[in-house]
Structure formats: structure tokens, C-alpha cells
Amino acid sequence: MSIKGKAYIMGAWEHPLRDAPDKTSAQLHAECAAGALADAGLSHDDVDGYFCAGDAPGFGAMSMIDYMGLRNIRHMDSTETGGSSYLIHVGHAAAAIAAGKGKVALTTLAGRPRQGQGGRFGGGAGKPGQLTDGPPEAGFENIYGGSTHNTYGMCAARHMYEYGTTSEQLAWIKVAASHHAQWNEHAFLKDVVTVEQVVNSRMISDPLHLLDCCVVTDGGGALIVTSPEIAKSLNRPKVKVIGAGEAPKGPSGGHDLDLTHSGAVWSGPIAFAEAGVTPADIKYASIYDSFTITVLMQLEDLGFCKKGEGGKFVSDGNLISGVGKLPFNTDGGGLCNNHPTNRGGITKVIEAVRQLRGEAHPKVQVPNCDLALAHGTGGSLGTRHGAGTLILERE
């Protein structure tokens, strides 16, 4: 297996400006993208992979994807190695295309170091009387006191409005996580909680209560991914990656805003199709749980239940191992166990590996667990985020 002959560079365009006082860096990125697409004879909607490095303003690749209106991105990469980034991007793009992860990758570079203060990034904070050149959305979003709590609260409020989802239903997600966390000696919160305790906990940002939120913890985790040959040579149960999907979601220029779904509606089907399995086949699911609403929306988006029926699906202990139909986050998840450095993705994979190895706590181990899903949402459900889905199989 090699990239040799599996990918072609079909568009290339250099911006004619050498001094750009009248354009933002984001705008220059977009003009470069348009130039390369025109050169190739392709359209923005043909692009399914986007690559950028540290010169791209904003949040990884996602600010620029949203700014440029790239609607069909299913592969993202913001590898940053300074000026060499774009050569590495071509290599990564070729590998992704060779693996069938996409067909048209775009990589952009742009900036305006000649413009002094106004040509520098900044973190998106405004300076009265001065122009900045940071994330293009910053001036219109960063000033309103957005946080994870309240932007996820906005999603929960809209989900309740459209589908009649209740706080009691959301609370069942925390209850299930707490049932699992009681067996985890390292869990940050080990006490089993009730629906009443969740809905009577302090309101943080409507309609999310304190116990709808994940924990804040120090710590971390790591993963090792190997070739089949290395895997075979090691004395550990083999967890095979059989499907992977990814997708960004943003406000899309403010059109057709729908905060009741996440990028999982795209990343999930890609992963399931690659794996050749369906949600009904999954024995265990690690579902990103920054808040209870995060879990509910992702379960719907991944196809474990219909859109709008997540509240019913999570109720009555349906997510508790040994009790319900879909055991989830058997380590206690981010809601009770761990959300290291406010990034819960790696612990989602780690607990799925434990389940597939048969090394979860005996009280929560799913019998004959041979197929698992791990899914994460990063960024904000309420503004722009990246979704990643993995399907893992015990071999």
C-alpha cells in the first residue's frame, strides 16, 4: 500500500498581490482557494478535504471552512510545521485520497505580514481604534459572552422547543453515567445521582443544570495505532479500526441554522458505511458527553434512535450497562469520570478499547463486546464544531 500514483495535483494558483492593505487574511485564503479551484476547473462544492496551517485564522480548519462556505468537507487537517506545512499537506491529502477518504483536497496559505498591527493575528480580541486580522467570526461572536455552557444551552433549548425534550430526560444521561462511575476508582464524581438531584441542581445556563455539565479535570491520555503486522506481534487483545468518519459543522452564513443536529449526521454514516455495520450492531458506545444534551443529540444523529426521540431513548436507564439497550460511557464518561483539559475525545476511545479488550470494570463490562463505537464533538454545538466517529472491532 502506497500513495504512489493514487493522487494528482490538478489546481495551483499564486495570489498576484504582494501588498494587501485592503483585504483580510481570511479573504486572501478564500481568493487563493477560488483561484486554485478555477485553475482545476472545479467548484467549491467539489471539495471534500480541507488542509490549512497556522497562518489560517481561527479555530483549526473550521473557521476557514465556515468562512469560505465549504459545505461538503469530510476530511480536515491542520498540521502545522511552519513553512513546510503545505508539502506535508499534499502528502497527507494523497494518503487520504488513496484510502478512499475523499476525492478533492484543498490546501490554502495566506497572510499579510506587511500590514503591521492589522496584519497580525491576535486571538480575536478587539482593540478600540485598531484593525485586527484574526478569526473572521471573532468580531461578531466573541463579544457576546459565549461559553460551552450557554452555547450548548442554546441547543438544548431549541431541542426542547422542537421536540418536547425535557430536563428529566436529559437527567437520565447523567444518572446512567453516575451508575457507571461508582465502579471507577479514579472517577472524579463517584456518587450515584437521581433524576431529581440533577433537575434540582443549580441552573448554570438554561436549561442546563450543574449536573448536566461534565467535570473539569486535569490529566490526559494517549493512544497507540499500529500496522496489522505490529499488532500481531504484540501480546495484547487486538482492537481493529474498521470505520472512521469526520465532518465540520458551522453556522453556514446564517442560513438554515439548525442547532438540533451535530456533524455526527455526516461523520456517522461515513464510519458505518466503511465498517459495513449499522447502529443496531453496536454493543457499546462511547459518546462525547460535555453536557447531557451533547449525548442526546449525537445518539439521534448517529442513528441509534430517530431525530427528536432521543429523550425517550435515554430514559429509564436505557444507557446503563446491564440494564438498558445501549451501554454508554462505562467509565463514567466526562459527566462523572474525567474530561481532561476540557477535551473528552481521547477518553472516549480509551473506554471503548477497554470494553473491546474485556478490560472494563466487571460491573460494567458488556458481555461479548466485539463491536464498539466512539464518537466525539469538539468546539461548540452552538457555533462551529468538528465531529469524529470511529467504529472499532475486537479481532
Next chain:
Amino acid sequence: MSETETKTRPIPSPAVTIETKPFWDAAAEGRFLIKRCNACGKAHWYPRAICPLCHSSDTVWEESPGEGVIYTFSIMRRSPTGPYAIGYVTLNEGPAVLTNFVADDLDALAIGQKVKVKFQPTEGGGPPAPVFSPL
């Protein structure tokens, strides 16, 4: 009055770029601008030089009455300056706008409620920022 009686949350000075300066200059005059694309005819938000919907560079500023309905909101209770409401308003022109909702009684806000833009001063003498209040 409810327990969430309004205290106005201070708004930091917005990041102004060469691409968005006309918006903030108009805001200083109390005018609310949106961007519309001459190629596809659609308005978008946040304002960009290049239309995020059809990718044309033929975009123009347009003054808007700044009226619409609340799409969703959340009242943040964990705030040193008192509760505040953040959410999206769907403008009558189409696009959804992230904003703060400012009202005498935040608990009376509701999804679907009609709101209109007004401008709130920002910290450090930055340009005023658009917020929305019930009509």
C-alpha cells in the same frame, strides 16, 4: 420583577477587520448593516467580502431594520456581572445572527418572540455592538 432582573453585561470591544470596518462605522451611527450577494441575491451573516453561499465576490452592504425572531437562547446564570441571555435571532432577511438579548425581564424571553436590534456601547470606547430586544 423576577430574580433575573436585567443588569447589562459589559460587551468587550469587537475585533474590527478591514473586511468588516464598514459595519462597525455604521454601527457607530446607529445603523445595522448586513451583507447581500448580487450574484445569488441572498443575505448572509456574519458579513464577508465573499459570499459563503455562492462564493461570488459581488457582495454589497445593505441597511437592515434589524428585525427578526428569537431562534433560541440560553440565560447564563454563572456570571459575575449578573445573568445575561445569548442566542440566535433569525433576521427577516433570512440569516441567523448570534447576539445577546437584552430585556427588562430575561425570564420572559421566548423562542419565536419578535425582536429588534439596538446598539450597546462596548468597553474601552470600541464601536457599539448590536444586541436585540423584544419589540
